[in-house]
Structures are given as C-alpha cells and as structure tokens.
Amino acid sequence: MxxxxxxxxxxxxxxxxxxxxxxxxxxxxxxQSHEGHFFERYFGGTARKDYSFSIILDKPRYEGERIQLKxxxxxxxxxxxxxxxxxxxxxxxxxxxxxxxxxxxxxxxMTLKRIAHVKENVIxxxxxxxxxxxxxxxxxxxxxxxxxxxxxYVIGEEQFEEKARQSLMRQAMEAGxxxxxxxxxxxxxxxxxxxVSRLYGIMIDVSAITFxxxxxxxxxxxxxxxxxxxxxxxxxxxxxxxxxx
Numbered sequence: 001m002x003x004x005x006x007x008x009x010x011x012x013x014x015x016x017x018x019x020x021x022x023x024x025x026x027x028x029x030x031x032q033s034h035e036g037h038f039f040e041r042y043f044g045g046t047a048r049k050d051y052s053f054s055i056i057l058d059k060p061r062y063e064g065e066r067i068q069l070k071x072x073x074x075x076x077x078x079x080x081x082x083x084x085x086x087x088x089x090x091x092x093x094x095x096x097x098x099x100x101x102x103x104x105x106x107x108x109x110m111t112l113k114r115i116a117h118v119k120e121n122v123i124x125x126x127x128x129x130x131x132x133x134x135x136x137x138x139x140x141x142x143x144x145x146x147x148x149x150x151x152x153y154v155i156g157e158e159q160f161e162e163k164a165r166q167s168l169m170r171q172a173m174e175a176g177x178x179x180x181x182x183x184x185x186x187x188x189x190x191x192x193x194x195x196v197s198r199l200y201g202i203m204i205d206v207s208a209i210t211f212x213x214x215x216x217x218x219x220x221x222x223x224x225x226x227x228x229x230x231x232x233x234x235x236x237x238x239x240x241x242x243x244x245x
Contacts, residue, residue, distance in 0.1 A: 001087025001225070002079040005094060006114040009072035014057070015105055016065050017198040019235050022055060022076065025102055025110075026090075033093035042086075048174045051080035051090065052227025052238040054135040074110070077118070077133060079238055081175075081226040091115075123221045125244035127214045129190065130228065133238045137195050137206035139230040140164045154194040155207040161187055164211075167229045172219050175226070186214040199234070206236060212245065 015021070030039045042049055054077045059070035078094075080087040094115055101109045132138050140153045140163050153163045165187040172182040192209030213220060213228075227237030 001082055001091060002077065002118040002120050003091060003094065004114075004116045004118055005076040005078060005112055006116070007074050007076070007110040008113050009069070009074065009104075009108060009110050011106075011108045012058075012069040012072040013106075013108065014067045014069070014074075016062060016067050017201060018055070018067070019199060021104060022053065023234055025097075026053075028102065029090070029093045029097050033089075033096050038089050038093075048171070049233035050084060050086050050175065050222075050226045051078065052136075052232040053078045053235055054133045054238040055235060056133075056135050077135075077238060079225050079227065081222055083222075087225075091117075121224070121241045121244075123217050123224060123241070123244060126217055126220070127212065127245040128220050128224075129210065129212050129242040129245060130224070130239040131210045131242050132192075132208055133240055134208070136227075136236045136238050137197065137208050138164070138211070138228060139204070139206050139236045140167050141230050150204075152205045154205045155189050155192045155209050156194065160207075161189060164189070164229065168213065168215075168223065171229060172215070172222070175222055177216070177219055177222070181216045181219060184215060185219065188212040188214075197236075199231075210242065 027043055030042060056075040057069055058073055061068045080090060097112050099111060101111050103109050141150045143150050153160045165185060168185050168187060169182045173179055190210040190212060192207050195206050195208045196203050197206050226232060228239055229237050
C-alpha cells in the first residue's frame with residue numbers, strides 16, 4: 001500500500017530537524033483511530049516496523065535551523081507492507097485525521113487535506129533497480145552494542161556495498177523471511193551521492209542512490225513497500241522502482 005498525504009501549513013516553514021514531527025503525526029494518527037487499539041502494536045516496543053515514508057517539500061530553502069518553503073504545503077508519501085494489514089490500518093487511520101489541525105513548533109500547524117492512493121508495482125523479477133525517493137535516502141549503519149554508537153556508510157566508501165548487503169540481509173530476517181533467502185541477497189550501487197541529514201539533533205550521512213538488489217521477489221516487494229535498510233520508520237529507505245531486470 002502506498003498513499004500520498006497532502007498537507008496545508010499555516011506558515012511556509014518547518015524546523016530543519018523535522019523527522020520527529022512526522023513520527024509524532026503517525027503516533028497521533030493511531031492514537032485517535034479505533035480507540036488507540038493499534039498504537040501498541042507499532043509504537044509499544046522496539047520491533048522493526050513494516051512501513052516507511054518520505055517528505056516532499058516545495059522548493060525548500062535552508063536557513064540555519066529552519067526551512068523556508070515556496071508555498072505552505074507539503075506531501076508525505078507513506079508506504080507499508082501488506083502482509084500484516086499495516087497499509088489498511090494506517091489508511092483507515094489517516095481518514096480520521098483529515099481536516100484536523102496538527103500543531104507544529106513556533107505556532108505553526110499542518111492540516112491533512114487530501115489522501116491519494118498510488119498505484120504500486122508488483123515485483124515478479126529477482127533483480128530490481130531501485131532509486132531512493134527525495135526527502136529520504138538509504139541509511140547503512142553499524143551499531144556497536146559495546147559503545148552504543150552508530151557508524152554510517154555511504155556510497156563511494158570502500159565497505160559500503162558489503163555493509164548495505166548485510167543491512168538488507170538483517171532486515172529481511174527480522175521481517176520473517178528464511179535465513180537461506182536472506183543470505184542470497186546481493187546489492188550493487190549504480191550511482192548516487194552522499195547527503196547529510198538532520199536526525200534528532202545530530203547529523204548523519206545517507207546516500208541518495210540508484211542501486212540494484214538481487215533477491216527473492218517477495219523480499220524485493222517487501223523492500224519496495226516497507227523501505228530498504230535502516231531507519232525506515234523515521235523517513236528513510238523509501239524507494240521507487242526504475243526497472244525490473
């Protein structure tokens with residue numbers, strides 16, 4: 001399931017570090033739907049979530065800690081895996097948020113005005129070329145349990161290809177796919193660049209990238225719907241399909 005959520009803003013600006021805003025919106029969406037029945041399922045623990053999103057802004061201009069927009073509008077592309085009805089759950093919840101003002105910092109607010117369903121591709125190939133959608137990017141990281149710190153890898157670095165493959169392999173196994181299928185995943189970067197992104201008060205390196213993944217078609221469909229690699233539930237990893245090879 002993939003939808004576009006179109007918002008009006010009271011002011012044509014946002015904080016530069018804004019991912020927490022949209023995570024809060026998703027939390028509020030489930031809190032107000034079905035008496036909060038599904039909230040704990042998605043926000044009550046640390047299990048990997050099976051959705052992703054990306055925020056598209058209108059000609060953003062970065063001015064220090066703020067982003068100025070050409071018009072007071074923005075678009076969220078939200079995508080979810082269908083195996084556990086996540087798409088259906090959020091689709092129904094989004095309907096309940098239409099025309100409700102959602103407060104933002106600095107006396108701003110956004111209001112969901114329109115929900116448009118996007119036609120999805122069905123993957124039948126075992127080799128697909130993807131491209132990250134603007135506003136997000138591919139996050140590849142190693143987390144050290146000893147130091148509780150993350151190291152991020154980006155396109156052009158020596159270990160990027162292997163670290164990305166390992167990240168996708170872990171994601172597939174956490175999503176319930178057999179280990180033997182996850183271990184067959186292959187990752188090939190095609191082109192792209194490093195992008196510095198603000199995340200909860202720190203700067204992280206991500207890749208705006210076109211890449212090829214070889215894997216079972218069901219795993220590829222999962223990456224397409226739920227986002228690929230790390231940090232998908234906070235606005236990274238959402239991709240479009242360039243070609244089924």
